[in-house]
Amino acid sequence: xxxxxxxxxxxxxxxxxxxxxxxxxxxxxxxxxxxxxxxxxxxxxxxxxxxxxxxxxxxxxxxxxxxxxxxxxxxxxxxxxxxxxxxxxxxxxxxxxxxxxxxxxxxxxxxxxxxxxxxxxxxxxxxxxxxxxxxxxxxxxxxxxxxxxxxxxxxxxxxxxxxxxxxxxxxxxxxxxxxxxxxxxxxxxxxxxxxxxxxxxxxxx
Ligand SMILES: Cc1cc2nc3c(=O)[nH]c(=O)nc-3n(C[C@H](O)[C@H](O)[C@H](O)COP(=O)(O)O)c2cc1C
Numbered sequence: 191x192x193x194x195x196x197x198x199x200x201x202x203x204x205x206x207x208x209x210x211x212x213x214x215x216x217x218x219x220x221x222x223x224x225x226x227x228x229x230x231x232x233x234x235x236x237x238x239x240x241x242x243x244x245x246x247x248x249x250x251x252x253x254x255x256x257x258x259x260x261x262x263x264x265x266x267x268x269x270x271x272x273x274x275x276x277x278x279x280x281x282x283x284x285x286x287x288x289x290x291x292x293x294x295x296x297x298x299x300x301x302x303x304x305x306x307x308x309x310x311x312x313x314x315x316x317x318x319x320x321x322x323x324x325x326x327x328x329x330x331x332x333x334x335x336x337x338x339x340x341x342x343x344x345x346x347x348x349x350x351x352x353x354x355x356x357x358x359x360x361x362x363x364x365x366x367x368x369x370x371x372x373x374x375x376x377x378x379x380x381x382x383x384x385x386x387x388x389x390x391x392x393x394x395x
Contacts, residue, residue, distance in 0.1 A: 224251045233303065241373065297326040304333035317345070335364065
C-alpha cells in the first residue's frame, strides 16, 4: 500500500474513534462563577433545560443533562406507557451520564419535568446512584398544568441526609397537544423573573 494511503486510513480511523468516544460522553457546561454548584436536569422537550439555563446564567456553576444508556421512545404515547410501567415496577433506567467529581459540589440544583405526576425514573436512579448527603439540594420542575405531583416529596425521601430547599414549579409544554418548547420569547421573560425571585429568596444574589 502506498505510504500516503496508509496515513489517510490511519487518520480516518483515529477521527472515527474520536467521534464514537465523543458520542458516549455527556457534555458538562461549565462557568467560572461558583464551581461548587452543579445543575443536573432531565428534559425531553427543553422546557426544563430552559429553566436550567436561566439558573446557570444567574448563579453560575456546572450544568449537565442526564441521559440514558437506552433513550426513551420518541413517540409520546409509547413514552408515557414506558414511564408508567417503570413507575409501577420501580425500574430505574441506567444512566449514560457519569458525574465523576460529585465531591466538588456543595449545592446541587435538580431539574425535572413532571412525568406521570411523579419524579421521572432517571432522577430516581440519580438519587440512588449518587450520595448527596450533607449537600444543599434545590429542586426545580416544569409541568403541563397539573403541577409537580409527588416530585418534590420524592426528592426529600430519596435524599434524607440532604439539606433539601424550597423548589420552584413552572408551567411548561403540553406535548400531548403538540405544544413542545413554550419557555421562550415573552413567556421566558416572565419565567426568568420568577426564577430570579426564587433564587433571591434562597439567598443567591
Ligand atoms: C411521559 C410524560 C408524562 C407526563 N406526565 C405529566 C403529568 O403527569 N402532569 C403534567 O402536568 N405534565 C406531564 N407531562 C408534561 C411535562 O411535564 C411538561 O410538558 C414539561 O414541561 C416537559 O418538560 P421538558 O420540556 O423539559 O421535557 C408529561 C410529559 C411526558 C413526556
